Every structure is written in structure tokens, then in C-alpha cells.
Amino acid sequence: MSKLIDLSHTVEDGLVTYKGLPAPIICDYLSREASKSHYEEGTSFQIGKIEMCSNTGTYIDSPFHRYVDGNDLSELPLESVAHLDGVKITIPDAILAIDDSYFFNLELTDKAVLIETNWSRHWNTDLYYEHHPYLTESAATYLKSKGVSLxxxxxxxxxxxxGGARPVHSTLLGADILIVEHMCNLQSLPDKGFYFYAVPVKIKGFGTFPVRTFAQLTEQKN
Known part of the structure; x- marks a missing residue:
């Protein structure tokens, strides 16, 4: 049997994913206690309610997030977000700007390229938002040239x-290459030998939404 590895953060009430954006409000729309009056004795249900910015938790960016004429979440084919052949690139902890040299001599065409920086260890702390690792424009241009999928x-x-420039989003989303940010647990993945899944809700007019990202191992780590 193949093994599944969860690569996503938990979304909970009050979670700050990106400073300046509102945290989700998660509550009961109908509580179990209130529902008892609608059903037979001993039967109750909970119906939840969430008010949430689309950029919450671990999320996927579609081209519409950056470009008005790009595909939104409802227009993404399942083949672009599920059962993608994956490869993981591990970046040393001290590296801030990840340039194209980290991707040389690798087979990347049609792959989901997952970049492990170990920054998720700072999740939900003030340090997480400052001086984080990122891709350079040259890295995005190289990944585009290799025809990666995500x-x-x-x-x-x-x-x-x-600064105000976002060359990586512009380059990748402009080439219909999807982006997933705020991942975690990448240290549990091998460098290759897995399929990647990041399927969002099928929403019209949205470019970004949380996903339950996970990997399916196709071979055991040594």
C-alpha cells in the first residue's frame, strides 16, 4: 500500500496566515444544543460557519489570483492539482534568496516542484512573517523554461x-504554473518517488483558496 503524507497546516479560529489580512472566524451556525429542538430525542447536529479570507492556511494560487483573464479555481482541470509527479528540493537553512542554481541538472518537466526551506518551523510565530526564504525571478524564469506544473x-x-514587486507570482501564474504556499512537513518526503495533491474547492471568481495538500509515496525511503 502507498503511504499518504499530510503537507498542510490546520486552519483554526483566529489564525493569522498573512499579517494585514483578517484571521478566520469559525463558529457554530447551528449548535448541537440548539439543533435538538428540530430532531427526535437523542439526535443532534452541528452546522458550522466560517468567515475567511481566501489566503488562509496552506493555499493554492491559480492564474486568476494575479491576472484578470487567468483561470480561476473553478477552471482548473483536476489533472493540474491531483496525482502530479513530484520532486522535492531541499534548501539549506541559511539561504534567503533561492536562485535558479538550485534547480540545475534536475528532471523537472511536468513535475510538481516542492521547495523545502524548513521555514514552517516558525509557523504561527512573529518570526514566520519576517525575512523568509523566497524564490528569485531567475529561479521562476528557469522553472518556467523547464515546463513545471506546480x-x-x-x-x-x-x-x-x-518590496511591491512579485516577479515569481507574475512569471509562474502567467505561464499557468500553479503555486502552493505555507506548506509544512516536507521533511517527511523523499526527493522523488511521490505524487502530489492540492485540490481546492471549485469556486467561480476566486483565484486562491486553502487546500489539504498531501503526497502519496510510490516507493519507500531508504
Missing amino acids: VGIDSHNIDDTR
């Missing part, structure tokens, strides 16, 4: 957020 990272943003 790029994921376990950092706060795939771009450098210290």
Missing part, C-alpha cells in the same frame, strides 16, 4: 515581500 514552498511567500 511550485510549492513551506515559507511565508514564494516572492520576496520586502
